[in-house]
Amino acid sequence: MAAASGVSRATVSFVLNDDPCQTISAATRDRVQQAARELGYVPHGVAKALREGSSRVVVLTIDTGMEGNYSRSYVRGLDAELDAHDHVLLVRHGRHTPRSTRQILDAIAPRAVLHFGEMYLTGHELDDLGGGWRDGLAAHSALQLRHLVDHGHTQVAVALPDTDSPLTAARLKFTGHAAMNMDVPVPGSFAVPQGRAACAEAVGAFLGDAPQVTAIAGFNDDVALRVLMALRDLGRRVPDEVAVIGFDDNGYGAYASPALTTVSVDAEAHGRLSARLALGHETGGLRPPPARVVVRESA
Structure with a gap:
């Protein structure tokens, strides 16, 4: 490749590795890149790993109960940004142990291992890449409650999944803080x-014990859709008697009757931020768009 482009082997290496410490003219870069295309050059992953001390693989672990539209859009952004920097994303779903993580580290020596939602699971929830109350989960939880409060609902309940989710405690904590800031009772x-x-029985029992509740905030859209079904089976009118709002718009709420109002979060920018930080690159002022309420009929 050096011979074909008329430069030294060192220069070829600098261009192919995009070495930020070397000043290479645009014309020289073009010649080297053209030669690479004509010769069909493909980087050797193992050789790069030996030179760099790690592979060009970034591992993301997503625990059971944390999958959803937010995680899917986060993965899209993470994958796209890593690909732009010649890295590959490996996503692991399910329960993970220190031993299974150690096996991954030993097998492929990844450039980085990321844990989806880690800051919410370790007590550093306000240090997240979205800034917590600015455009992270805290802000998203507050937005969900704010919509209900702005529509006159001061007595609100939070509907949770019946399986353990690592995010349950964080969501309840954020919603409680938001309620105090809005001067309404903690849900x-x-x-x-x-x-x-069983769903209708649970919803009916709760409302029987808390007749003052006029709105229910779902942990996610799946839970909110169960609540809508239960209220219909109980003969309760939505939103006239009880309003319902979902979270993390999964797309199915638009087909419910009544159609489900929900909170939609585009997390691609969060994923791109994570990728840049994992690779040691500048974030370049990248800011996630704000979450938004998708207003339909249920709240």
Whole structure:
């Protein structure tokens, strides 16, 4: 390749590795890149790993219960940004142990290992890349409650999944803080089973014990859609008697009756920020767009 482009081997290496410490003219870069294309040059992953001390793989682990539209858009942004810097993303779903993580580290020596939502699981929830109350999960939880409060609902409950989710405690904490900031009672919470009859029983029992509640905020759209079904089975009118709002718009809420109002979060920028930080690159002022309420009929 050096012979074909008329430069030294060192210069070829600098261009192909995009070495920021070397000043190479645009014309020389073009000649080297053209030669690479004509010769069909493909980087040797193992050789790069030996030279750099790690592979060009970034591992992302997503625990069970944390999958959703937010995680999918986060992965899209993370993958796109890593690809732009010649890195590959490996996503692991499910329960993970220190031993399984160690096996990954030993097998492929990844450039970085990221844990989806890690700051919310370690008590550093306000240090997240979105700034917590600015455009992170805290702000998103507050936005969900704010929509209900702005529509006259001061007695609100949070509907939770009936399975353990690593984010449950963080969501309840953020919603509680938001309620105090809005000067409304801190919402109570209850679990919503998946079975139709059990779901209606749980919703009916909760509302029977808390008749003052006029709105229910779902942990996610899946839970909110269960609540809508239960209220219909109980003969409760939505939103006239009880308003319902979802979270993390999964797209199915538009087909419910009544259609589900929800909070939509575009997390691609969060994923891109994570990629740049993992690779040691400047973030370049990249800011996620604000979350938004998708107003439909249920709230």
